Amino acid sequence: MSGAPRYRFAPSPTGFFHVGGARTALYNWALAQRTGGTFVLRIEDTDESRNSPEWTRGIIDALAWLGIDSSSPAFEGPHFQSANAALHVEAAMRLWREGHAYWCDLTPEQVQERARESGRQGYDGYSRDRGLEPGPGRVLRFRVPEGVTVVEDLVRGRVEFSNDTIEDFVLLRGNGTPMFLLANVVDDIEMGITHVVRAEEHLPNTPKQQMLWRALGQPAPVWAHVPVLVNEQRKKLSKRRDKVALEQYRDEGILPAAMVNYLMTLGWAPAGDTEIVPWERIVEEFRLEDVNHSPAFFDVKKLLAFNGDYIRMMDPAGFIDACAPVLAATDLWPASRFDAECFTAIAPHVQTRVAVLGEVPAMVDFLFLPDAPLDDASWDKAMSADFAREILVDMASGLVDCEWSAVAIKGVLDAWCERTGVKLGKAQAPVRVAITGRSVGPPLFESIEVLGREASLARLRSALGRLD
C-alpha cells in the first residue's frame, strides 16, 4: 500500500443521480486527480435486494457523463457494501469481545417507554452492565465512552461533540444484520479509505463513526463535510419539489462540461474574474479548505447561462455533432424529412440562439415540415400590417428568378423597402411568418436560402391564400 490518498464516493440510493451527489463526486474526482489518489465508488446498501444492476449501471453512466471514467486507473469499484456483511458482523463481535459493545434485549417500544418515563432522549444505557449474551431479538449496542469527541474537518475546522449527547447506538439488529454506520466504517477501513468527502448532513453522525474507527484500532480518516445544495426556499434539494436528477438535465441538452463547471462554482470559485474554466484548471486549483461553509442555491438560470456559453464555445462541427441526439429524438417532424445538409447550413445561426440543445429542434422545424408551422399570435400580429399583402406579392414574384443567395434575397426585400419607405425591420415580419410560421427565429434570408426556392415560393403563395 502506497501513501496515495483514497477518496470514497457513495451515491445515496435514490433511483437517480442527484446533482448534489454529482458535485460531491466531482470534488472527490478532482482531488484524486491532483494527488494521484484513487476514487473509490461504493454502492452503499446493506440490503442486497436494493442493489439493482440498473441502478449501478446508471451511476456509472452518470459518472462517465461527468468525465469520471470508470476505466481510468484512478477509478476503483464499484464495491457493494452488502457483499461484506460477514466482515461487518465479525467486526461487531470483536467490539463486543473487547468490551466496546454490549447486548440489549429491549424492544424499540420499551426503549421509547423508558425514555418517556425518564424524560430523557433516546436509549439510556439500560443493558450496559447486564452482561447479556447474544441471542435472538437482542441488538448489539456500542458503548459510547465518556468525554468529548473532536472531529477535525477540512472545511469546517474543529467540531466538538460531548459524548453524553450521543446514545449507545445499535451496531447489529435483533435479526443479526449489521447497521449502516458499522458497515460503513468497516468497509472504509477494509478499503483503506483516507478521505471522506461528503455532504454536510452527515456531520452529526461523524463522531459515532470516528469512535468506531478508534474502537476498531484505526486512526480516523480525513473528514470534509461540504455544504448542501438548496432550493429557493433554502431547503435541501428534494426529489419531490425540485429538479434534482442529473439525467434529466442531460436529456434536456445540458452539456456535461457546463454542468461540471457550474457544479464546481457552487461553494467554491476559481481564481480570477471568470468562473468559466476548463476542468484541468479546476483540478489544479480546487482545495477543500477553500470550500464555502454555507449552503448554495442551485440556480438553474445560471446553469443555463453557463450552458449557453459552452454551446457558443464549440466549433461549428462540434455543435452539429452535439445536436444529433436531440434531432434524432424529436417528433416535431417526420424523421424521413430531416436533411442533414440543411441543418448544417443553418446550424451556425442557431448556435448563438439556444441555451440548451433541447431548444434546437423547435428552432429549425420549419425547414423539415411540409408547410410553415403556423403560430396564430404571430400571424395575427404580422399580417395586420397594411402592407402585408403587398410585400408577400412582391417577394413571391421577386424570388422566382433572383440569384439564390441570402444577400440576393435580402436585395429583393431591400428594393421594396426603398420604393415604399417601409423599414426593413417592419417589412420582414410578414415574410418571416409566411416562411417560418413564427415572429422569431434564425435570420430570415439565410432561412429562405436554406429552405429552397420552390418551398419558399409555395409558402409565400400559401400565406397569400390564407390572407384572403
Add this chain to the structure above:
RNA sequence: GCUCCCAUCGUCUAGUGGCCUAGGACACCACCCUCUCAAGGUGGCGGCACGGGUUCGAAUCCCGUUGGGAGUGCCA
C-alpha cells in the same frame, strides 16, 4: 425539545486586520450593434443581518442577539 452547522449584492462567489470608496459572475435595467430573436459591446442598479467588544485600524478576530439550515431510527 436536544445536538451540530451556517450568515458578503436577489443568486453564486472574491475577500483570511490596513491594498475595500468591498471585486467578479448570473439575473435585472439602459444604450450601442442589428432583418426578428439571440449573440456581442458599453454602462447602471444592488451587499458585509444586528448589537457589543478587541485593535491605531475590522467584512475579516471574540461574545451575544436574530435569522436560516441539517441531524436526531433495530433507514441509508
